[in-house]
Amino acid sequence: EAQVTQNPRYLITVTGKKLTVTCSQNMNHEYMSWYRQDPGLGLRQIYYSMNVEVTDKGDVPEGYKVSRKEKRNFPLILESPSPNQTSLYFCASRSPFTNNYGYTFGSGTRLTVV
Amino acid sequence: GENVEQHPSTLSVQEGDSAVIKCTYSDSASNYFPWYKQELGKRPQLIIDIRSNVGEKKDQRIAVTLNKTAKHFSLHITETQPEDSAVYFCAASIDRGSTLGRLYFGRGTQLTVWP
Numbered sequence: 001e002a003q004v005t006q007n008p009r010y011l012i013t014v015t016g017k018k019l020t021v022t023c024s025q026n027m028n029h030e031y032m033s034w035y036r037q038d039p040g041l042g043l044r045q046i047y048y049s050m051n052v053e054v055t056d057k058g059d060v061p062e063g064y065k066v067s068r069k070e071k072r073n074f075p076l077i078l079e080s081p082s083p084n085q086t087s088l089y090f091c092a093s094r095s096p097f098t099n100n101y102g103y104t105f106g107s108g109t110r111l112t113v114v
Numbered sequence: 115g116e117n118v119e120q121h122p123s124t125l126s127v128q129e130g131d132s133a134v135i136k137c138t139y140s141d142s143a144s145n146y147f148p149w150y151k152q153e154l155g156k157r158p159q160l161i162i163d164i165r166s167n168v169g170e171k172k173d174q175r176i177a178v179t180l181n182k183t184a185k186h187f188s189l190h191i192t193e194t195q196p197e198d199s200a201v202y203f204c205a206a207s208i209d210r211g212s213t214l215g216r217l218y219f220g221r222g223t224q225l226t227v228w229p
Contacts, residue, residue, distance in 0.1 A: 031214045042120075042221035043158070043203060050214070058216070059115075090157060096212045102148045102160035103217060 002027045006091050006106035013081055013113055021076045021109050023091030031094045032074040033058070033103070034066065036087040043090070049074055081113040116141040118206050120220025127194050128228055135223045137204035138186040144206040147187045148217070149178060152201045161202075162189070194227045201225070 004025045013019055025032065033048040035058075045058030049068040063085055065077040074093075078085060088110050092103040117140040127133050139147075148163035164171045164178045164187065171178050175194075180187040187206075191198055201222045208215035 033217070035219075040221070043219040045216065045218075048216060094214060094217075096209065096214055101146050101207075101209055101214065102163050103150075103158075105157040105159070107157050 002104070004091055004093055004104050004106035006089075006109050008109060009107060010110050011112070013111070015082055015113060016080050019078050019081060019111075021078075021089060021091075021111070023074045023076065023106060024072050025074075025091075025093040025104070026072065027093060027095065027098075027104065028071065029093035029095040029104075030071070032068070033092050034064070034074070034076050035090045035092065036060065037090060037108075038087050046076070046089075081111075083113045085111065086113050087111060115216070116144055116206055116208070116218040118204060118218045118220045120204050120223055122223060123221065124224045124226070126226045126228065129194060129196060131194055133191045133194050133198070133225055133227075135189045135202055135204070135225070136186060137188070137206075137220050138184075139206040139218075140185070141206070141208065142182075142185060143208045144185075146207045146209045146215075147178070147180060148205050149176075149189050150203040150205070152203065152222075154200070158203060191225075194225075196227050196229050199225055199227045 034046040035043040047066040049055045091106040094103045120137045145166035150158035151161045152158040177190045204220040207217045
């Protein structure tokens with residue numbers, strides 16, 4: 001089944017403790033992206049990647065890192081999480097070589113930083 | 115960068131009525147406009163999209179219209195049903211052939227359909 005897989009689905013952590021949220025897609029998509037979703041603010045892009053080893057900042061990149069060493073994986077790293085990073089995170093991928101150009105989203109990761 | 119504005123932020127309709135959600139965009143080069151539906155606790159899912167060379171697209175009870183001159187596009191849902199209740203997001207991007215641009219989202223519309 002074509003999908004974007006995020007892990008974990010839920011995570012509670014403490015301030016300052018480094019964490020990684022994994023994202024993997026099995027559709028050979030070139031373009032991957034991370035969004036955070038907060039009430040009233042919609043979906044805000046954190047980072048995106050147009051292909052392997054090509055990443056760029058979105059609208060809210062502060063406090064996050066990403067890497068794209070393989071086409072299928074695009075992990076999101078929080079080196080020193082803070083409470084204002086408590087949010088719902090979505091990974092998504094898309095490709096120009098499919099019937100539509102829309103994103104396929106992962107199931108989301110609900111992160112709480114205390 | 116692109117700025118996408120979406121209205122209204124909340125919309126309540128009676129079952130069977132129509133619902134219209136409107137979005138405007140700022141960059142006239144934008145050429146791809148998808149709509150996503152997000153049910154409570156779920157991921158956003160693509161429901162319909164339109165490219166700038168088309169003025170309207172329909173899929174059963176949903177349709178999207180695009181006015182490039184005015185830089186706005188709209189989602190139309192006819193004969194609404196309670197299961198249409200969700201948050202709807204519009205988005206816009208500049209895609210050039212095999213090079214995809216950033217997808218910019220509106221802030222979402224909470225649609226509630228009352229039985």
